[in-house]
Amino acid sequence: MTTTAPVIRRRMDPVYLWIIIPTLALFTLAITLPTVMGLFMSFTNSIGFGTWEFIGLNNYVAIFQDPAILQSYAFTFGFAIVTVLAVNVLAFLLALGLTARIRALTALRAIFVLPMVISGIVIAYVFNFLFSNSLPALGTALGIPWLSTSVLVNPDLAWVAIVIVTTWSAIPGTLLIYIAGLVTVPREVYEAADIDGATPLRRLTHITLPLVAGYVAINMILGVKNFLNAYEIIVGLTDGGPGTSTRSIAMTIFTGFSGGDYAFQMANAAIFFLIVVAITLVQLRFTQRGEKA
Amino acid sequence: MIRHERTSWSATVLLSVAALSVLVPLYVTVTMALKTNQQAVDGNAFSLPWPLSWDNFAEAWTLTNFPRALGVSVFITVLAVVGNVLLSSLFAFALARNWERRWVRLAFYYVLAALFVPFPVVALPQVQLTGNLGLDNPVGVVALHIAFGLSFNTLLFTAFLRSVPAELEESARLDGATTMQTFWRLVFPLLAPMSATVAIFSFLGSWNDFMMPSLIIADPSLQTVPVVQKIFQTQFSSNYNISFASYLMAMAPAILAYVFTQRWVIAGVTQGAIK
Numbered sequence: 001m002t003t004t005a006p007v008i009r010r011r012m013d014p015v016y017l018w019i020i021i022p023t024l025a026l027f028t029l030a031i032t033l034p035t036v037m038g039l040f041m042s043f044t045n046s047i048g049f050g051t052w053e054f055i056g057l058n059n060y061v062a063i064f065q066d067p068a069i070l071q072s073y074a075f076t077f078g079f080a081i082v083t084v085l086a087v088n089v090l091a092f093l094l095a096l097g098l099t100a101r102i103r104a105l106t107a108l109r110a111i112f113v114l115p116m117v118i119s120g121i122v123i124a125y126v127f128n129f130l131f132s133n134s135l136p137a138l139g140t141a142l143g144i145p146w147l148s149t150s151v152l153v154n155p156d157l158a159w160v161a162i163v164i165v166t167t168w169s170a171i172p173g174t175l176l177i178y179i180a181g182l183v184t185v186p187r188e189v190y191e192a193a194d195i196d197g198a199t200p201l202r203r204l205t206h207i208t209l210p211l212v213a214g215y216v217a218i219n220m221i222l223g224v225k226n227f228l229n230a231y232e233i234i235v236g237l238t239d240g241g242p243g244t245s246t247r248s249i250a251m252t253i254f255t256g257f258s259g260g261d262y263a264f265q266m267a268n269a270a271i272f273f274l275i276v277v278a279i280t281l282v283q284l285r286f287t288q289r290g291e292k293a
Numbered sequence: 294m295i296r297h298e299r300t301s302w303s304a305t306v307l308l309s310v311a312a313l314s315v316l317v318p319l320y321v322t323v324t325m326a327l328k329t330n331q332q333a334v335d336g337n338a339f340s341l342p343w344p345l346s347w348d349n350f351a352e353a354w355t356l357t358n359f360p361r362a363l364g365v366s367v368f369i370t371v372l373a374v375v376g377n378v379l380l381s382s383l384f385a386f387a388l389a390r391n392w393e394r395r396w397v398r399l400a401f402y403y404v405l406a407a408l409f410v411p412f413p414v415v416a417l418p419q420v421q422l423t424g425n426l427g428l429d430n431p432v433g434v435v436a437l438h439i440a441f442g443l444s445f446n447t448l449l450f451t452a453f454l455r456s457v458p459a460e461l462e463e464s465a466r467l468d469g470a471t472t473m474q475t476f477w478r479l480v481f482p483l484l485a486p487m488s489a490t491v492a493i494f495s496f497l498g499s500w501n502d503f504m505m506p507s508l509i510i511a512d513p514s515l516q517t518v519p520v521v522q523k524i525f526q527t528q529f530s531s532n533y534n535i536s537f538a539s540y541l542m543a544m545a546p547a548i549l550a551y552v553f554t555q556r557w558v559i560a561g562v563t564q565g566a567i568k
Contacts, residue, residue, distance in 0.1 A: 277409045
């Protein structure tokens with residue numbers, strides 16, 4: 001018996017309405033209204049308060065000519081791509097290890113998942129100290145010039161520090177998805193491969209990876225989506241510096257409060273929104289395919 | 294016998310070494326938190342603290358007004374967890390039991406659409422809106438945490454509820470139970486594993502959130518534990534030992550909770566993640 005119950009139009013119990021209507025009202029007020037307000041304001045010259053008038057697409061045109069905006073997009077996308085690769089390679093290797101026959105499995109798994117419960121800003125402050133005090137001390141002792149000063153004030157290297165800390169903090173979620181994927185691979189497949197004399201590397205590339213390809217895709221897309229929102233770890237490490245070299249899209253949008261270019265940043269947010277929508281559509285396509293399989 | 298039935302010592306050793314990358318920053322946090330100011334400024338993060346300076350915690354406690362920040366964090370987290378679990382499960386129940394109605398399905402897809410909206414996109418208008426409504430405070434953050442959680446949580450709950458046969462509830466109805474009684478006695482207990490997943494995600498999201506409280510809460514004295522750590526970057530930037538004592542106090546509640554519940558946390562997160 002599935003949900004194709006006989007269509008007898010009964011009156012809806014009012015209690016359902018008492019649940020649905022207020023929930024939709026809260027949701028509309030908290031999410032829909034601000035989204036529409038923001039899109040609307042992006043076509044004006046508002047500075048966040050006072051009077052404003054429509055200026056059409058001027059903000060959107062200006063976005064594409066603003067070097068600071070373009071730089072924040074280049075930085076954020078570059079950062080997201082490098083980080084998603086780093087996170088997925090490391091999480092996949094860890095998942096392989098954590099689904100092998102190892103000792104102290106529970107303890108090791110608990111340790112690798114631990115960063116999930118730690119606040120991003122707080123761990124960024126901890127790493128901030130390591131990058132700006134401990135690492136230079138080590139660099140000086142070893143006589144390595146580029147390591148003798150803080151990487152966080154080095155415009156060429158500050159982004160690496162952000163990748164490292166974001167990776168540290170993002171591995172657990174990705175790892176758990178890979179573990180869930182790897183345990184679905186039937187034992188017999190490996191046993192058959194062993195009998196055929198497959199090397200471990202061939203087993204990985206010809207059996208494991210194809211069988212968990214769906215999980216790889218989901219992790220990649222979820223990761224890119226998350227990392228495009230990069231904010232607090234950057235605040236805790238470089239605060240967008242040195243200069244504006246590590247300023248993310250989110251940080252740029254938030255300058256709309258103080259910078260007097262509220263409407264301009266709403267246009268920026270609208271463009272960012274469209275990009276995230278495109279990525280989410282791809283994600284839904286993958287998820288639905290995964291459900292059918 | 295087959296090769297991978299034996300313990301893989303190489304994997305065990307490699308993973309143990311890799312585990313240091315997680316443990317070393319935490320080791321540094323603990324040792325730094327116990328150092329005197331002289332020990333802390335020498336840049337050697339890995340030395341053991343001696344003598345132990347327990348006063349750091351007292352000082353961090355007063356500098357951040359820790360009891361107050363903790364109170365705000367607990368307030369936001371508890372209300373957001375309870376609100377997320379109750380509102381999303383009730384909402385999903387109401388949707389799933391009226392699925393044959395077109396407008397109900399539309400309401401579901403309407404709420405689901407918020408999965409497309411990242412917080413930075415709506416942050417500025419939300420700050421204006423909460424300010425105008427007098428919600429630029431922890432209550433406003435709770436409301437936003439619940440509203441943002443609604444899409445994903447409803448998706449989780451409805452998927453489960455639509456697989457529960459309606460006959461089960463019909464029999465309760467025949468015994469004279471109202472819709473709400475059926476929900477509390479029959480449906481909500483069935484949802485327990487999903488509720489646990491929702492509660493864990495909601496706890497982690499609210500407890501560790503920085504972006505939303507820092508933008509929405511206007512009064513600095515009503516800020517959460519992660520946000521008040523900012524003072525060690527601005528006002529007290531050279532008091533490393535005290536700042537680390539404060540970081541440790543900020544991390545400790547979630548780590549302690551995790552140590553005792555990690556089995557369920559991992560199971561719950563896995564369940565939510567593969568959905």
